[in-house]
Amino acid sequence: MEERTIQVDLCSTKKEKPKSDQLQFGKVFTDHMFIMDYSDPLGWHDARIVPYQPITIDPSAMIFHYGQSVFEGLKAYLSPEGEAQLFRPEKNMQRLNRSNDRLCIPPIDEEFALQAIKELVALERDWIPASEGTSLYIRPFVISTEPYIGVAPSRHYKFIIILSPVGAYYAEGINPVKIAVENHYVRTVKGGTGEAKTGGNYAASLKAQEMVANTGYAQVLWLDGVEKKYIEEVGSMNVFFKINGEVVTPALNGSILEGVTRNSVIQLLKHWNIPVAERRVSMEEIYQAGKDGLLEEAFGTGTAAVISPIGQLTWNDEHLYVNDGNTGTVAKRLYDTLTGIQYGKEKDPFGWIEQVEEVSRVK
Incomplete structure (x- = not known):
């Protein structure tokens, strides 16, 4: 994929952020989201960060009828120094493409997908909760959007990334x-x-x-x-x-x-x-x-x-x-x-951590 730029449309009004002790998994979402479209023969194009919003697709879109979709799940964490960081995100992008291959979805440039995650997280940096055990959940996903009721791979897709602040999974410590x-x-x-x-x-x-x-x-x-x-x-x-x-x-x-x-x-x-x-x-x-x-x-x-x-x-x-x-x-x-x-509290002997700040902040 040749395109490497991400257009940014900032929201005019920001949401009120939930308190760290009131976070629930997957209930609240940040101010912005990433979207990129696929069409044949253009390929993946029109990468953009836009205000978080509903998407409009045709009732005959193939996702509703044949379930051609994949997703990933990873997190952004705050280190003790206040730096935003990701844990082995390249592994998630590799798995996303393995899932794409199984579902007959065109592959996504893994480096560009990781760049999109970093730029979106950098923009939403203030949404990463700082309390013990909290984090910013990252959900990349692909859906088939071609308006066609026929059993075949779609020729149109959307790749979307949304973010959600989440609380500590174990509020009172890990219990069997x-x-x-x-x-x-x-x-x-x-x-x-x-x-x-x-x-x-x-x-x-x-x-x-x-x-x-x-x-x-x-x-x-x-x-x-x-x-x-x-x-x-x-x-x-x-x-x-x-x-x-x-x-x-x-x-x-x-x-x-x-x-x-x-x-x-x-x-x-x-x-x-x-x-x-x-x-x-x-x-x-x-x-x-x-x-x-x-x-x-x-x-x-x-x-x-x-x-x-x-x-x-x-x-x-x-x-x-x-x-x-x-x-x-x-x-x-x-x-x-x-x-x-x-969370950056222990040494990382494997090189698993990637700093979000390594890319330029979105302007």
């Missing part, structure tokens, strides 16, 4: 949650769209999660869609287990989303010389490890929560308690280290 193993519904299968970050995967997960929420569980543990034996994800997070000193996580198999936090956790564990393996993990293995006293920890990983400890697993009406329902030492260390790096 109860998880129900899902034996009936499946999230996706190999060959489907499980390794892409697309809305249909999340719509397909709602029924099972709604059912277990009504019985006191935080999320479901997804099993594979073919044999329903092997563990894949927990809720919308990747999942790890510490068994007899070794940390294991399901290997990427075509139906599991490759999480940025997952990748970071694996790198940290190797850095600490803690044994870690990516392989097939059956629910029977986890159950037996628990019964034998070898299941030491279990936790989910993702952008929103970073690390979410699991204190109880329920499978076939049997309850399996992990570490007596307490947060494990590895999970706690991972959480403290990752958040420490994200």
Whole structure:
């Protein structure tokens, strides 16, 4: 993509910013948004930052009928010096294009997409909350907009980035949650769209999660869609287990989303010389490890929560308690280290942090 400039249209009236102790996830959005259009044969064009506003598209736009869309999720953090910074944003842009490829959406120039994020965050710098554990959530997404009711890849798209200040995921510290193993519904299968970050995967997960929420569980543990034996994800997070000193996580198999936090956790564990393996993990293995006293920890990983400890697993009406329902030492260390790096409170030996101020502030 040749175009490298972003036109800026500033809003005339700014919104009142919410108090840091009143933030809810995804409820409030900043003053501006980024938009770029795609059409055949022009390609991606007309990159612009505009006041946050509704978008108008035709009722026959293909997004409404065939679900051709992808999205990403990352955050901007404030360091103790007040600098805005991003955590491994290039990994999100790489994954966005992998999702684009699976959904037959034209690729986006990853460097330019990251430039757009930085310029938008730089403009909305005052929206990044400063309280402990808060951040500015960044949601890039692509939707198909061609007005055509026909099953084929769209020839028109919009790439949009919106921002939302969010509160601390754990208001009172990280606490283990109860998880129900899902034996009936499946999230996706190999060959489907499980390794892409697309809305249909999340719509397909709602029924099972709604059912277990009504019985006191935080999320479901997804099993594979073919044999329903092997563990894949927990809720919308990747999942790890510490068994007899070794940390294991399901290997990427075509139906599991490759999480940025997952990748970071694996790198940290190797850095600490803690044994870690990516392989097939059956629910029977986890159950037996628990019964034998070898299941030491279990936790989910993702952008929103970073690390979410699991204190109880329920499978076939049997309850399996992990570490007596307490947060494990590895999970706690991972959480403290990752958040420490994200907020600039710990050294970053991996070069994961990118400063927003490295690009010129939007005028």
